[in-house]
Amino acid sequence: MNGAAPPAIAGRQQRAAAGGAPRCLPLRSAPAPPMAAGRRAPPEPGGGPVLLQGIFGAGPAPGAAACSLWLTARELQVRRAGGCPGGSAGTDAALRLADCVGSAAFPAAAAAACFSLVCYPLRGPRWGPPARQRLERTFRVSRAPDAEGNLRIAQAWSRRIRELAVPAVPAQDGDSYGVLPRPCHALVLLNPQSGSGRALDDFQAVVQPMLAEADIATTVFITERPHHAHEKVRDEDLSQWDTLVVVSGDGLLFEVVNGLMERPDWKEAMKKPLCILPGGSGNALAASINYYAGYDHVAKKKLLTNCTFILCKGLYTQMDLVSLSTASGKRFFSFLGFGWGFISDVDIDSEKYRWLGSARFTLGTLQCLAKLRVYQGRLSYLPVAAEQGSAPAPRDVPAPVTNGRVPEPAGTEAPGSPPPDSLLVPLGQPVPPHWTVVPEEEFVLVYAIYQSHLGTNLLMAPAARLHDGCIHLFYMKAGISRVTLLKLFLAMSRGTHLDLNCPHLSYVPVRAFRLEPRVAAGIMTVDGEALACEPVQGQVHARLCRVLSGS
Ligand SMILES: Nc1ncnc2c1ncn2[C@@H]1O[C@H](COP(=O)(O)OP(=O)(O)OP(=O)(O)O)[C@@H](O)[C@H]1O
Numbered sequence: 001m002n003g004a005a006p007p008a009i010a011g012r013q014q015r016a017a018a019g020g021a022p023r024c025l026p027l028r029s030a031p032a033p034p035m036a037a038g039r040r041a042p043p044e045p046g047g048g049p050v051l052l053q054g055i056f057g058a059g060p061a062p063g064a065a066a067c068s069l070w071l072t073a074r075e076l077q078v079r080r081a082g083g084c085p086g087g088s089a090g091t092d093a094a095l096r097l098a099d100c101v102g103s104a105a106f107p108a109a110a111a112a113a114c115f116s117l118v119c120y121p122l123r124g125p126r127w128g129p130p131a132r133q134r135l136e137r138t139f140r141v142s143r144a145p146d147a148e149g150n151l152r153i154a155q156a157w158s159r160r161i162r163e164l165a166v167p168a169v170p171a172q173d174g175d176s177y178g179v180l181p182r183p184c185h186a187l188v189l190l191n192p193q194s195g196s197g198r199a200l201d202d203f204q205a206v207v208q209p210m211l212a213e214a215d216i217a218t219t220v221f222i223t224e225r226p227h228h229a230h231e232k233v234r235d236e237d238l239s240q241w242d243t244l245v246v247v248s249g250d251g252l253l254f255e256v257v258n259g260l261m262e263r264p265d266w267k268e269a270m271k272k273p274l275c276i277l278p279g280g281s282g283n284a285l286a287a288s289i290n291y292y293a294g295y296d297h298v299a300k301k302k303l304l305t306n307c308t309f310i311l312c313k314g315l316y317t318q319m320d321l322v323s324l325s326t327a328s329g330k331r332f333f334s335f336l337g338f339g340w341g342f343i344s345d346v347d348i349d350s351e352k353y354r355w356l357g358s359a360r361f362t363l364g365t366l367q368c369l370a371k372l373r374v375y376q377g378r379l380s381y382l383p384v385a386a387e388q389g390s391a392p393a394p395r396d397v398p399a400p401v402t403n404g405r406v407p408e409p410a411g412t413e414a415p416g417s418p419p420p421d422s423l424l425v426p427l428g429q430p431v432p433p434h435w436t437v438v439p440e441e442e443f444v445l446v447y448a449i450y451q452s453h454l455g456t457n458l459l460m461a462p463a464a465r466l467h468d469g470c471i472h473l474f475y476m477k478a479g480i481s482r483v484t485l486l487k488l489f490l491a492m493s494r495g496t497h498l499d500l501n502c503p504h505l506s507y508v509p510v511r512a513f514r515l516e517p518r519v520a521a522g523i524m525t526v527d528g529e530a531l532a533c534e535p536v537q538g539q540v541h542a543r544l545c546r547v548l549s550g551s
Pocket of ligand 1: 193
């Protein structure tokens with residue numbers, strides 16, 4: 001992190017110090033402190049060794065009561081200088097640095113200086129799940145004889161807080177993770193039409209202030225039509241950005257991923273960390289990332305705040321993509337899921353109710369239940385278990401395909417050509433013998449999902465993770481009653497649908513699959529976007545891109 005104060009924090013604090021309304025929570029007043037810091041008890045176990053300690057004003061104003069601060073690797077402990085009733089020193093607040101997104105130092109009136117920090121701790125309302133809420137604290141430094149000395153102390157505290165607030169990269173899988181630099185430059189791609197049309201307002205009200213606090217500068221690109229974001233990232237000089245942030249539903253991120261994969265330098269481009277901030281109606285990837293981070297299920301502004309917090313902390317990791325090839329020669333890279341039948345029908349049929357936000361899916365589900373349809377086709381897959389247990393003999397290993405065709409021999413493909421699908425054979429040929437072919441050919445739905453959530457309220461694959469190398473394949477055979485189907489979808493809101501042991505619903509983790517509709521009936525979807533119905537096959541490409549994530 002760099003030592004410059006985030007302008008948004010600095011601006012606010014200068015106003016506060018000049019007599020404006022401070023946005024800090026003042027501590028209760030206490031008697032003037034004894035200056036001997038050694039008289040205080042050390043921080044509670046769990047905070048770790050003390051790295052900095054001192055006595056400061058508990059607010060920006062000259063008359064603020066004094067408090068003792070103890071900075072450890074994990075938290076900033078704030079104690080009233082007078083101690084607790086009964087004589088023992090008590091901790092009035094312990095601000096977790098894992099919750100902190102920024103800190104700034106700035107001069108204050110009367111030759112003093114201040115430093116502040118902004119945290120977003122998880123706070124629960126009396127009813128409902130906890131979500132992140134803003135908390136700012138400012139401390140006044142006046143113990144040095146001159147303004148420069150006080151500013152130096154404030155800067156030292158602020159710098160140390162920022163350093164300690166950088167998330168630790170998980171040790172066991174360190175190569176898979178990274179942290180955004182500070183200051184950070186983000187290109188924000190925003191679809192003003194996504195969801196119920198509030199993406200731009202929410203971005204300005206919720207996201208931009210948080211990013212300013214975290215020293216993340218933004219350039220906003222507002223899409224004007226479908227495919228606009230695809231073209232933008234395909235042709236953009238990406239070296240000027242540290243991250244690409246998509247404020248929209250899943251559809252715009254699908255454009256961004258495929259625009260990046262079309263670049264001749266796609267290998268490099270896919271290293272650019274992507275971030276999704278929910279602005280659409282489904283927001284499946286945002287809900288999945290919220291779930292992987294261990295947060296409770298939340299929606300709307302709370303989900304947006306959680307996801308923006310994840311961006312502010314800057315930890316990113318790798319994400320699998322699935323390469324999908326169609327019989328007509330199209331190829332897509334998908335991060336969320338491919339579907340045919342009931343779920344895809346709900347998704348596309350309910351587009352006309354977009355103004356309802358996520359409630360459009362409830363209405364769409366009821367409508368599609370009323371006219372429940374059956375789709376005929378052949379489904380085949382390469383199960384994870386079979387692939388691990390009995391790899392095919394070398395002579396059986398299929399030649400990799402791209403766009404349903406066998407490419408040039410290895411080593412002769414054009415530089416920059418996209419990754420070949422090493423597990424697939426051309427769609428015109430039978431699937432390899434070690435694949436499984438589903439005996440039934442009548443389905444209510446087929447859905448291959450690679451993230452946990454199908455939508456904000458639908459936890460379809462609770463075991464899925466960003467880079468598990470796995471496609472979670474669900475299919476539902478014909479013959480299921482409407483009531484059972486409804487029960488399954490209700491259970492899916494808690495992720496317990498498989499516990500119902502419905503004989504019509506099958507789930508299998510796979511590396512690759514093929515779906516061959518008998519007739520071109522029904523809608524297919526990839527990441528929520530409609531596709532013409534035709535034979536499709538896909539395989540997972542592990543860790544092909546990077547995404548901001550909380551864990
Ligand atoms: N300015 C625009 N006007 C109309 N359509 C746009 C515009 N910008 C992007 N699009 C298209 O809108 C489609 C849907 O966008 P997106 O998925 O982001 O929102 P959503 O459908 O509301 O969200 P979700 O996928 O979560 O349901 C995308 O295919 C995208 O190409």
